[in-house]
Amino acid sequence: MTARARWWAAVTGAGLAVVIAGTCGLLLTRHGTPAPRPAPGARVATQPAFPAPTAPIVAAPTAQPPLVARPAALTIPEIGVSTHLITLGLTAQGTVQVPPTASVAGWYTRSPRPGAIGPAIILGHIDSHQGPGVFYRLVVLRPGDPIYVRRSDGSTVEFRVTAVQSYLKDHFPTQAVYGPTPDAELRLITCGGAFDSATGHYLSNIVVYATETS
Numbered sequence: 001m002t003a004r005a006r007w008w009a010a011v012t013g014a015g016l017a018v019v020i021a022g023t024c025g026l027l028l029t030r031h032g033t034p035a036p037r038p039a040p041g042a043r044v045a046t047q048p049a050f051p052a053p054t055a056p057i058v059a060a061p062t063a064q065p066p067l068v069a070r071p072a073a074l075t076i077p078e079i080g081v082s083t084h085l086i087t088l089g090l091t092a093q094g095t096v097q098v099p100p101t102a103s104v105a106g107w108y109t110r111s112p113r114p115g116a117i118g119p120a121i122i123l124g125h126i127d128s129h130q131g132p133g134v135f136y137r138l139v140v141l142r143p144g145d146p147i148y149v150r151r152s153d154g155s156t157v158e159f160r161v162t163a164v165q166s167y168l169k170d171h172f173p174t175q176a177v178y179g180p181t182p183d184a185e186l187r188l189i190t191c192g193g194a195f196d197s198a199t200g201h202y203l204s205n206i207v208v209y210a211t212e213t214s
Contacts, residue, residue, distance in 0.1 A: 068115040069153035071107045074122060078145045079137040081105075085149075088123060099124060102133030105188075111178070114149040115157040115212060119178060119185045122149075126190045126202065135190035139164060139206050147186060147210050159186045159210035166193055166204050177207055184212035 073084045088097040088106035099106045105124035112118035125133035147159040167173060177187055186209075193204025 068113050068157075069151035069155060071114045071120070071122075071149050072152045073150040074105055075148040075150070076141070076145070077148075078141060081134060081137075083124070083134050085122065096121075096123060099134075101125075102128035102130065105134050111187075112184075114151070114159075114186060115184050115214075117182070117184055119181055119187050120149075121178070121187050121189065123189045126192060126206075133190070135188065135206075138188060138190050138208055139166070139192055141208055146213075147188070147208075149186070156214070157184075157212060158214035160213045161208055161210045163209040165207050165209070167207065168193070168204050169202075172205060186210040186212070 070087075071085050073082070075082050083103070083105050086099060086104055086106040088099070088108050089110065091097055096108055097106070102125035105122050107114075108121035108123060111121035114120040114122075124135035124138075126136050126138070127133045141161050141164050143161050143163060145161040147161065148156055149159070150156045177189070188208040188210070190206050191202035191204070192206035193202055195202050
C-alpha cells in the first residue's frame with residue numbers, strides 16, 4: 001500500500017463507520033435489460049431515491065495535492081449520454097439531493113471530484129412523465145465501456161466501466177458505493193428494477209462502477 005493509500009484509509013475510516021451503521025445487508029443482482037417504465041399516467045417518484053452517507057466522504061487535508069477542477073460535463077458514448085453536470089448536496093433529511101429534471105445529471109459535492117482519489121458520485125433520473133431520463137440506458141453498459149468527464153478547467157478524465165449492479169433499495173451497499181478506494185473511481189447511480197405503481201417508486205438502484213484510465 002502506498003503512502004497516499006494509507007493516508008486515504010486513515011482520513012476516511014471514521015466517516016465510513018458512520019455510513020455503514022445505517023445500512024442493511026448486502027444483496028447483489030445482475031440487471032441485464034433496461035428497467036421497465038411506468039405505464040402512461042403513472043406517478044413517477046419525486047422523493048429522494050438515492051441513499052447517502054451522513055458525513056463527507058473525504059476531507060481535503062493540507063497534505064493533499066492540489067484539487068482537480070470541478071466536473072462540468074459527462075459523456076457516455078455507448079448509450080448516447082451527453083449532459084452538463086449540476087451540483088448536488090444533502091437534503092434536510094440527510095439524503096442526497098436529486099437533479100430537478102430528468103434531462104441532466106449531477107455531481108454529489110460531498111464525494112471526491114472525478115480524477116481525485118476516491119469514488120466520485122454522479123446521479124441522474126431514469127425517466128419522468130415526459131419520457132426517458134438521462135440515465136435511462138445506464139443498465140446496458142458493460143465492463144470496458146468508456147466514460148468521460150470534462151472539468152471546469154477544460155481537462156477531460158476518462159474512466160472505464162468495471163461493473164454494473166442492481167440493488168434493492170432496502171439492501172443498498174453503502175460501503176461498496178461510497179466507501180474509500182485507493183484509486184480515482186466513479187459511481188453512476190440511478191433508479192431501476194421493477195416499478196411499483198402503487199407507491200410511484202422503482203424498487204432498486206442501478207450502480208455503474210468505473211475506474212480512471214486517463
